[in-house]
Structure formats: C-alpha cells, structure tokens
Amino acid sequence: MGDGALSGWERSSTARVIAPARPRKLAKVPFVELADGRLQGVVSSGSDIGRVYVSSVTAGEFAYACSTNNNRPCGGARGSYCNHIAAMVKEAVLQYGAERVARYLKCDLADAEPDAASLTRAMLATRPPAGDSKAAATVFSRFLRHLAYLEFDPATAPLPEMQWFPPTRAVA
Amino acid sequence: MVPADEGGGLMRTDLLTEPVDGLDEALAAVDAFDGALASGLLRPQPDRAAGLLGLADAVAGTPLAAKAAEAAEKAVAGAAGEDHFVALAAARTALLGAVHDALGARAEEATGRPRGERSTQGDGPREAAQEVNVLVAARSWLSDLARCGWQGMDHEVVAGAAPVVSALLPEPGLRRLAALLDGFAAELAASCPGASLQQVPERRWADLWARAMLLTVPGAAEMPETATVSGRLLPLGVDVHEHPTAVQAQIHAVLEPADGSAARLVRASVSAPKPDTVVGAGLWQLLRPHLSLLEALGEGRAMELTDMPVTAEGDLLWSDGHARQGEPADPFATARVALPTATEAPTAPLDRHPARLAVPVFVEGYAAQLDEGGLTLTLAGQALHVDADRIPTASPLTPEAVAKSGACIGLLRWDAGRFTLQPLAVESTVRKKTVALHAGAWAGGTTDKAGVKGEKAATDAVKVLRERAGRLLRK
Numbered sequence: 210m211g212d213g214a215l216s217g218w219e220r221s222s223t224a225r226v227i228a229p230a231r232p233r234k235l236a237k238v239p240f241v242e243l244a245d246g247r248l249q250g251v252v253s254s255g256s257d258i259g260r261v262y263v264s265s266v267t268a269g270e271f272a273y274a275c276s277t278n279n280n281r282p283c284g285g286a287r288g289s290y291c292n293h294i295a296a297m298v299k300e301a302v303l304q305y306g307a308e309r310v311a312r313y314l315k316c317d318l319a320d321a322e323p324d325a326a327s328l329t330r331a332m333l334a335t336r337p338p339a340g341d342s343k344a345a346a347t348v349f350s351r352f353l354r355h356l357a358y359l360e361f362d363p364a365t366a367p368l369p370e371m372q373w374f375p376p377t378r379a380v381a
Numbered sequence: 382m383v384p385a386d387e388g389g390g391l392m393r394t395d396l397l398t399e400p401v402d403g404l405d406e407a408l409a410a411v412d413a414f415d416g417a418l419a420s421g422l423l424r425p426q427p428d429r430a431a432g433l434l435g436l437a438d439a440v441a442g443t444p445l446a447a448k449a450a451e452a453a454e455k456a457v458a459g460a461a462g463e464d465h466f467v468a469l470a471a472a473r474t475a476l477l478g479a480v481h482d483a484l485g486a487r488a489e490e491a492t493g494r495p496r497g498e499r500s501t502q503g504d505g506p507r508e509a510a511q512e513v514n515v516l517v518a519a520r521s522w523l524s525d526l527a528r529c530g531w532q533g534m535d536h537e538v539v540a541g542a543a544p545v546v547s548a549l550l551p552e553p554g555l556r557r558l559a560a561l562l563d564g565f566a567a568e569l570a571a572s573c574p575g576a577s578l579q580q581v582p583e584r585r586w587a588d589l590w591a592r593a594m595l596l597t598v599p600g601a602a603e604m605p606e607t608a609t610v611s612g613r614l615l616p617l618g619v620d621v622h623e624h625p626t627a628v629q630a631q632i633h634a635v636l637e638p639a640d641g642s643a644a645r646l647v648r649a650s651v652s653a654p655k656p657d658t659v660v661g662a663g664l665w666q667l668l669r670p671h672l673s674l675l676e677a678l679g680e681g682r683a684m685e686l687t688d689m690p691v692t693a694e695g696d697l698l699w700s701d702g703h704a705r706q707g708e709p710a711d712p713f714a715t716a717r718v719a720l721p722t723a724t725e726a727p728t729a730p731l732d733r734h735p736a737r738l739a740v741p742v743f744v745e746g747y748a749a750q751l752d753e754g755g756l757t758l759t760l761a762g763q764a765l766h767v768d769a770d771r772i773p774t775a776s777p778l779t780p781e782a783v784a785k786s787g788a789c790i791g792l793l794r795w796d797a798g799r800f801t802l803q804p805l806a807v808e809s810t811v812r813k814k815t816v817a818l819h820a821g822a823w824a825g826g827t828t829d830k831a832g833v834k835g836e837k838a839a840t841d842a843v844k845v846l847r848e849r850a851g852r853l854l855r856k
C-alpha cells in the first residue's frame with residue numbers, strides 16, 4: 210500500500226468514503242451508529258415516553274447489552290437479543306444498508322441475502338455472549354450530543370473546508 | 382477573450398487537457414509524503430524517509446524551507462513534535478497552493494474571462510489571536526493521528542476527536558475546524574481499524590489532516606469582512622456540500638455593482654451542523670430560513686443588495702437585512718450575457734488548493750455521452766468529464782438530464798489528475814421548447830412529488846429528535 214501508482218480514488222481529494230445515511234422513521238429508534246467497534250443505539254420505550262433503552266452489539270464477538278438510560282438492565286436481554294436490539298439492527302440496516310452494517314460488525318453472511326433478518330440470524334448462530342453494559346453511559350451521552358446538533362444555529366460565513374465534502378448519489 | 386458568437390460555447394476545452402508545467406513533480410512529492418503519513422510517523426520505516434525529505438526539498442526555495450527541512454529530519458528520526466507536524470502540513474499546503482495557482486491560471490485561460498486582482502499575499506494568520514485551549518487539543522489529536530498513520534489507527538485514537546469537536550461546535554468562529562474535524566473523524570471511524578483497510582484515500586485524508594493542522598494555528602480560519610457591496614445579484618446556481626453532521630449550500634452569482642464598476646463573481650453561503658439522519662430535501666429545510674437567496678434561486682429571481690458585507694475572496698457574509706427581492710432573472714441569460722465579463726476574486730493564501738477550484742462556466746453546443754465510463758461532454762473534439770455524482774439528490778437535475786441537454790451552467794473543477802465539470806443547471810429542448818433544470822430548483826421549496834415526500838420525512842425526523850431532546854437533553 211502507498212507505493213507505486215496510486216489509483217484515481219487514492220489520488221482524489223474528494224474520494225467518497227461513506228455514503229450518506231438513508232432516511233428512515235425515527236419514532237422507535239431515534240439513534241443508531243456504528244462507532245467504537247460496536248453497533249449501538251437508543252430505542253424508545255413503547256410504554257413510557259420518558260424512558261429509552263440503550264442497546265449495543267460488539268463487532269466480531271456480537272456480545273450484546275441492553276439497559277435503560279437509568280442503568281436498569283433490560284429484562285428481555287437475558288440469554289439472547291431482546292426486542293430492542295432486534296429493532297436497532299433493523300433500523301441500522303435501513304440507515305446504513307445491510308452490507309455496511311455486516312462489514313462493520315465483521316459478520317459473515319455466507320451466501321445469504323444481506324438484510325436485517327439474515328444479519329441477526331448469523332449473529333445469533335454464534336451464540337453471542339452477554340456483554341457488559343458499561344458502554345451504555347457513553348452511548349447515551351453520544352445520543353445527547355447528537356441531539357444537540359439541532360441546537361446550533363446555521364451560519365452564513367463560508368466554510369471552505371466543506372469543498373472536500375461533495376454530495377454523492379451513491380446509496381448506503 | 383473568445384467572442385461569444387463563435388459557437389461551441391466560450392470555453393477552450395483543448396487547454397484543459399494539455400500538460401501543466403511542474404504539476405507531475407509537485408504531485409509526486411505530495412504523494413510520497415502522503416504515503417509516509419499513511420504508514421505513520423511514530424517510527425517511520427527507512428523507505429519512507431525519501432517521502433518526508435522530498436516534501437522539504439520541494440519547498441526549498443520558499444520561506445518555509447528551513448522549518449520544513451528541520452521538521453522532515455525530525456520526522457525521519459521518529460522524533461517529530463507538534464510544531465514539526467504543523468511545519469510539514471504547511472509545506473504540503475504550500476506545494477498544493479502552487480498546483481492550485483497553475484491550474485487556476487489554466488482554467489482562466491480556458492474561460493477567457495478577465496483576470497481579477499490577484500494579491501492577498503501577506504494576509505497570513507494574524508498574531509494577535511490568543512492560543513485557544515481547544516485548538517491545542519485539536520492539534521494534539523491530529524498529532525496522535527499522524528503518529529499512528531491511517532494504517533495504524535484504531536477506534537481509541539479516532540474517538541479522541543469527539544470531545545474536541547464538541548468543544549469547537551458552540552464557537553461560531555471555530556466552525557470551519559469543527560465541520561472539518563467532524564466529517565474527517567466520521568470517515569476514519571467508519572474505516573477502523575486501519576490495519577484491515579485494503580485501500581486508503583491517501584490524498585484526501587492527508588488533505589484533511591493538513592488543513593485541520595493549519596486551522597489549529599490561531600487566527601488561520603479568520604475571513605474578515607473587507608468591504609460592503611451594493612447592486613444587483615444574479616444567481617447562477619447552487620453547489621451543495623455535506624457530510625453526516627454538516628451541510629453547506631453555496632450559491633455562485635454575478636454581482637453588478639450599483640456604482641457601475643465591472644461585474645464580479647461572488648458566492649453566498651449558508652451552513653449548519655445537523656444530525657446524520659437529516660438528509661436529502663431536509664437539508665434545504667434546514668438552510669432555507671437563513672438565506673433568502675435560496676428562495677430567489679428557486680423562483681428564478683435576482684436580488685438587490687445594499688451594503689452587504691463581503692470578504693476579499695468574494696464571499697458575501699449574507700444577512701437578509703441587506704437584501705431584497707429583485708426582478709425575475711434567468712440564470713441562463715446571466716450565464717450567456719453577464720458571466721463572460723465578470724471578474725473573479727483571488728483565493729486566500731491558505732485556501733489555495735486544487736479542491737477549492739470551482740470556476741463558474743457556461744458551455745453549449747456539445748455532444749453528451751453517458752456510458753459505463755461515466756458522463757462526458759465533447760466540445761470542439763475535446764471530451765470533458767462530468768462529475769455527475771456532485772448533483773444533489775434532492776433536485777430535479779439528474780445525470781440523465783445532463784446527458785440529454787444542449788447547454789450547461791457548471792463549475793469547472795480539478796481532481797485526481799483532471800479537470801471535470803460539475804453541472805449546476807442544464808437546458809434542453811423538449812418538443813421544440815427550451816426547458817431548464819436546476820440543481821437548486823427545490824432550494825426554496827417544491828411541489829414536486831419526490832421533493833414533497835422528502836421534505837415531509839425530514840420534518841418528521843426533526844420533530845422526533847426535538848421531542849426526544851426536549852425530554853432527555855435538559856435533565
């Protein structure tokens with residue numbers, strides 16, 4: 210790598226590295242992300258509007274964790290993935306596309322059609338362990354940070370650096 | 382200048398494919414440095430020394446020579462400190478600045494437009510600005526990155542950007558660095574661990590790294606107002622930029638000054654941080670309330686400016702109070718009549734980079750071709766590649782429409798070794814009638830079905846996020 214003739218993509222200042230998120234409905238799962246070596250997200254409780262669940266699955270091992278924003282463990286996440294985790298995987302696939310999620314999680318779908326169902330099935334087939342929910346606080350604060358993006362005012366001073374971020378018509 | 386009535390458009394496309402003196406040598410030095418950065422500067426392998434020393438050699442005849450040479454030597458020994466990284470970033474930036482100038486001169490010849498004033502030299506970063514803690518933190522993160530290299534980076538080192546970005550975002554004066562680091566870190570995070578990458582966007586990441594490094598120098602990001610302008614503003618089209626958590630719309634326009642002086646090319650920008658789930662038509666929604674020009678653009682109108690602040694680079698620092706709605710103005714009429722004699726403002730010294738080239742042009746009478754190789758417009762026997770990927774999706778303009786068009790307003794750009802054309806609007810003939818399609822047609826709102834659907838989805842997304850924020854954020 211790095212030596213010899215570089216390809217056009219490697220020599221491009223505006224090479225597209227990630228495709229934009231695809232629009233999805235946020236009511237049930239307001240936040241998902243592929244970060245810190247995990248698929249992680251926040252799932253709104255169906256019964257209590259003040260409560261959310263913080264769910265995560267680690268890349269490679271598929272270890273799962275789910276707890277409320279007040280750090281109570283999720284009753285559904287004993288021995289296997291709970292409904293929150295299933296919903297998070299589904300929405301992540303909508304937002305990023307199944308291939309990107311599978312690649313990030315290092316999940317081998319073999320010959321299966323990449324979608325949320327095959328991804329969940331492939332991960333469960335490895336009998337994933339319960340992970341620790343230490344990450345929950347980090348994930349929740351990242352969600353709050355994400356929400357704060359709506360609070361910053363638009364500005365009319367030019368941002369020359371945005372020239373490096375052209376749109377792309379490619380879909381995730 | 383090429384007379385407008387000569388046919389085949391105004392552009393000398395033949396000049397765009399001719400070799401540019403010194404370009405290959407400069408880019409080879411950049412590539413070799415980028416290779417060294419990719420593998421990390423903690424303990425560079427001996428075969429990377431040439432790349433580091435070569436960068437310093439390439440700027441040997443400039444005021445940066447001594448600092449660059451010292452930085453390169455320290456880097457080769459694996460002993461580079463933060464100031465050395467800044468010096469290397471400056472050397473790389475200077476080299477690409479020279480490339481920018483050569484390509485810009487070529488683009489100028491090709492368009493045949495009059496040359497604007499070209500001296501903002503000596504306007505470098507001002508000393509007075511205070512060393513801000515967050516800039517120190519940003520530089521420290523960028524230095525960590527340089528030590529790891531793209532091939533050595535992991536989630537832990539990339540995560541170091543988050544607190545820096547969080548501290549930068551609330552500071553309006555630091556938005557440039559915030560938007561840059563946020564987009565850069567998102568790409569790095571999606572590409573971790575670096576050891577498993579099969580291909581690295583070396584030029585791009587080194588560009589972003591070097592720019593960010595220079596923006597950590599206090600005062601470097603300042604773009605002061607240098608004058609005010611009044612007159613008629615005739616929009617040509619809109620250029621959209623976006624990454625997961627930021628968006629910018631930049632309108633290119635011709636300003637006819639009220640004092641009767643020569644028409645000039647200007648830009649008006651609006652940008653906003655955004656959640657990554659607000660996309661497509663939602664971007665227009667976010668920006669629309671802050672730049673009335675977007676609506677004027679959608680409606681095909683001019684605007685009348687009174688004492689609008691402007692920078693030396695021709696960037697209007699827009700505020701709606703200095704603008705009012707003008708008469709209908711067809712961008713194609715502007716492109717045909719006003720554009721050929723409009724002068725271009727110079728680029729700020731630090732911003733000289735080929736990726737910054739975005740020269741408004743008008744072409745017609747071409748043969749368009751769309752196939753697996755992409756989209757090209759052939760003018761006077763010379764094929765010009767069209768960067769159709771830059772057409773925003775929330776727009777009626779499509780690559781297919783460009784392929785069927787007869788006239789095009791666009792931005793001449795340069796990337797990965799060639800000039801390309803970014804379409805902003807096209808004209809085509811449908812049943813003997815001339816129909817125009819603009820990339821920014823939906824900027825002010827739309828009744829188009831797909832556009833309406835996109836706006837509704839974005840409204841809903843923002844509503845959910847605001848509700849969640851209201852309930853969870855201020856606890």
Ligand SMILES: [Zn+2]
Nearest residue numbers: 275283291293
């Ligand atoms: Zn759960």
